[in-house]
Amino acid sequence: MILVDTSVCSLAFRRRRSGSNEPDEVRIFRDLIEADEEIALPGIVLHEILSGIREKAHFERLEEALAGFPVMLATQKTHIEAARIANMCRSKGIAISAVDCLIAALAIEHNAQLFTSDRDFVYMADHCALRLFESK
Numbered sequence: 201m202i203l204v205d206t207s208v209c210s211l212a213f214r215r216r217r218s219g220s221n222e223p224d225e226v227r228i229f230r231d232l233i234e235a236d237e238e239i240a241l242p243g244i245v246l247h248e249i250l251s252g253i254r255e256k257a258h259f260e261r262l263e264e265a266l267a268g269f270p271v272m273l274a275t276q277k278t279h280i281e282a283a284r285i286a287n288m289c290r291s292k293g294i295a296i297s298a299v300d301c302l303i304a305a306l307a308i309e310h311n312a313q314l315f316t317s318d319r320d321f322v323y324m325a326d327h328c329a330l331r332l333f334e335s336k
Contacts, residue, residue, distance in 0.1 A: 201238045202237055204229070204269075212229050214249065228315075244274070272310060282302040283301070285304055289324055300321065308330055
């Protein structure tokens with residue numbers, strides 16, 4: 201299972217570029233979809249990617265494009281693990297957002313790899329059981 205972070209979704213769905221200007225993450229994401237890999241979105245990522253869209257038609261197109269991905273929702277257990285991750289990182293001098301800790305906790309809970317371009321997760325992974333997706 202591969203859980204996709206907001207950073208990758210944003211590149212793929214909100215900042216569309218094609219050809220040689222396409223970021224590697226977008227190409228890899230497309231390849232994963234075409235290979236029928238098991239991909240899911242954290243519920244908070246769905247929220248983040250749909251937030252701030254001014255045009256109703258654009259919102260609806262993006263909502264439709266994301267509808268094909270399963271969504272993983274956080275439970276009380278997930279939130280408690282996210283707090284543990286935040287506390288561990290803070291004790292090591294690493295400031296990580298609550299949302300990123302929640303995404304990491306979801307990935308850990310579901311034994312999923314996290315596909316992200318956000319470097320904060322690299323620092324976090326050094327201090328918890330988070331596994332990051334690395335393309336081959």
